[in-house]
Each structure stands twice: as structure tokens, then as C-alpha cells.
Amino acid sequence: MKERAYAKINLALDVKRRREDGYHDLEMIMAPITLHDLLYIDVIDEGIEISTNNRMIPVNEKNIVYKIISLVKDIYHIEKGVRVHIFKHIPMQAGLAGGSADGAACLRALNRLFRLNLGYDVLAELGGKVGADIPFCVYQKMAFVQGTGEKLEFINGKLDCHLLLVKPKRGVSTKLAFSRLDLAQCDHPDCGKMKQAIINHDYQGVIDQLGNSLEQPSLQLVKDIEQIREDLLMLGFDGALMSGSGSCVFGLTRDTQLLDRAHATLRRKYPFVCRSMFQS
Numbered sequence: 001m002k003e004r005a006y007a008k009i010n011l012a013l014d015v016k017r018r019r020e021d022g023y024h025d026l027e028m029i030m031a032p033i034t035l036h037d038l039l040y041i042d043v044i045d046e047g048i049e050i051s052t053n054n055r056m057i058p059v060n061e062k063n064i065v066y067k068i069i070s071l072v073k074d075i076y077h078i079e080k081g082v083r084v085h086i087f088k089h090i091p092m093q094a095g096l097a098g099g100s101a102d103g104a105a106c107l108r109a110l111n112r113l114f115r116l117n118l119g120y121d122v123l124a125e126l127g128g129k130v131g132a133d134i135p136f137c138v139y140q141k142m143a144f145v146q147g148t149g150e151k152l153e154f155i156n157g158k159l160d161c162h163l164l165l166v167k168p169k170r171g172v173s174t175k176l177a178f179s180r181l182d183l184a185q186c187d188h189p190d191c192g193k194m195k196q197a198i199i200n201h202d203y204q205g206v207i208d209q210l211g212n213s214l215e216q217p218s219l220q221l222v223k224d225i226e227q228i229r230e231d232l233l234m235l236g237f238d239g240a241l242m243s244g245s246g247s248c249v250f251g252l253t254r255d256t257q258l259l260d261r262a263h264a265t266l267r268r269k270y271p272f273v274c275r276s277m278f279q280s
Contacts, residue, residue, distance in 0.1 A: 001113060005037040005105035006140050006279050007096040008133070009163070009243040009250050011198075011206065012189040015181060015213040024178060027191040028145040029155070029198070030136050032279040033163060037090050037102055039065070041109045044081040048073075052086040064103040067130045072110050075126070082110070091272050093171020095214075095244025097133040104137035124152070140279060144195050157198035159206065159278045162259045164232065167248040167272040168224035177245040180217035187211045207239040207252065218246035225249060228270065235262045248272070 011029040018024050048069050050059040060066065069082045084106065090098030107123045110116070118126075120138055127134030132149035144153040189211025197205030219226050225242050228249040232240035236258050237251035253259055259275060267273040 001041045001109050003039045003041065003105040003109040005039055005090070005098075005101035005137070006032045007035040007090045007098060007101055007276075008032050008136065009096065010212060011241070012191045012194040012209055013212045013214060013244065014188050014191055015178075015183060015186065017183070023148050024181075025147060026145070026149070029142070029191050029194045030145050031142045031159070032137075032140045033276045034279050035090055035096070035165065035274055035276045037098060037105070038087040039102060039105045039109060040085040040087070041106065041113065042083045043113060044083045046079075047081040049081070049083040050086070051084070052088060054086075054088040054092075056092060057086070057088065064099045064131055065106045068103045068106045068127070069110065071126060071129060072107070072114075072116075076114070076116060078114055080114075082113075091167050091171070091248065093173065093246075094167050094248035094272075095172070095242065095246045096165075096248055097137055097244065100127075100131045100133035101137045103127060103131055103134045104140075107134070107138060142198065142278070144191060155195055155198050157201065158280060159198065159203070160201075161203065161238075161252050161254045161278075162256060163276040163278070164237070164251045164253070164259055164262055164266070165248055165272070165274045165276055166228045166232065166251070166266055166270050168222060168228060169271050170222045170224065170247060172218045172221055172246040174245040176221065177214050177217045180220060181214065182216060183213075186213040186216035188213060203238075203254070210239045210241045212242055212244075214245045215242050218242060222247045224270075228266075231266060231269075232262070235265065237262070
């Protein structure tokens, strides 16, 4: 069985407060995009076997897909084994939820393979036990996300524009970014206004509300993030923002010729440059 695992970007990300349990309460506008990994999943006699085209990704119990399979097998008493090959396109430590997308895709596939007949609400709850972004990735729909990622309010709207994704060589550890976050110094975008701009098909409103609290610590950790954002804006993109905790930056434009020129220019400078669109 083949399942696509779509990446996401954050059009707005506001870290509201640090909780007593050490986690942070967030408000985010998250959107699935067409960049995706591919998972090839088969039933085997026993055990869990993971393989991938990316040598940097663990294939043992540290892998998020392995964790998902182990959880589902334990809860639903599945005796058969599962083999998964993960063909990666989404870069690591980019803020694009590549690992969470893979975990969510695995959940959807296991649901069909073993005829569990679980609703997406149950799959999202299961996924939340493994990763905070997995509930969103299960649904693959644009959403206003709150809490640590468990509260989803879907947004009926479509953004008619193109994306250019650019990631420098260095990634950003999400844990390290949050540990360096200064809530008094970081940006606090208005996710409510971003949601309304999307609903109203207000492209300029979306551009105006772009913002990410985690840019403050991540810019300190990877200096290239700021340079990429400046490059995108200098080239003529309407807006540019780091996604998630970084280090990938996206640019928004409606000009396909600009998109192609920028792609050709920036791929000579950075290791990962990719055209994409919002997943409908």
C-alpha cells in the first residue's frame, strides 16, 4: 500500500505562554502543502521493519513511524508485522512536520490495512500520543490549531498562490528553539486575523498577518534563515516567513515567472529549494 505524507507550513505561529508542565500553549494557522513523502506499507508475518532512502533517519524504535506501528499493534492486539519504506522528500529539522506527516500517513494506512474502521478523530487522538503535529497531519486540512496541537478548527478557504521553500544546510532542533524562546521579545502574530483573511480570500491580508514567535530564537541558532528571507523579498516575493521552528523559509507569490526565476537563482545558493502549492 502506498500513502502520501504531506508537509505543512505555519502561516502564523504564536507562542502564548509556557505551561507548568514545561510545554507551551500555542495558536497556529497550519496549512498542508503539495510537498510530500511516500510511504510503502506491507503486512509481514511478524515484527516491525523500517527502511528509508535517507541515511540520517533512524530505522529503529526512535523512528516516529516505528512508534506509531508499535502503538497500534499494542492497542488493537495485532499479531502480524508491518514493513514500511519511507521515501523522503521533506527535509529534516525544517519546520515542515516531515516526521509527523509520515506518522500520520502510517496511521491512515494501518487503519485500512487491518480494517480497523477508525474515524479520523480516533486516529488523531492516537497520533497525539506520539507527536504534537500528528493530529493535524492526519486530517491534512488547513486549520486554526491551539494548545499543544490537539485543538483543531478547520478553515474553509483556499489560498491561490505559489510557494517557494528554501532550507539552509543547518536545521533547527524544535526543543532547542523553545528553550531559547523569549516571550517578551518574540513576535506574536494575530492568528484570528490570519484565519479571517483566509476565509475572506484576502491575499494581502494573509501577507500582512504572516508571523512566527519562533523566528526570534531560531534566527539566533541559524543565521542563514534571515538571509533566505531577505533573498526572497529582494527577489520580489510578496511575503516570506520561517515555518515552524525552522530552518525552512517559504516565500509567497502569484507570479509563476518570478517563482521559476527565484528557483533557478536560489538553488545555486542553498541545498534545498522546492516549488510547492497549498494542498486543496
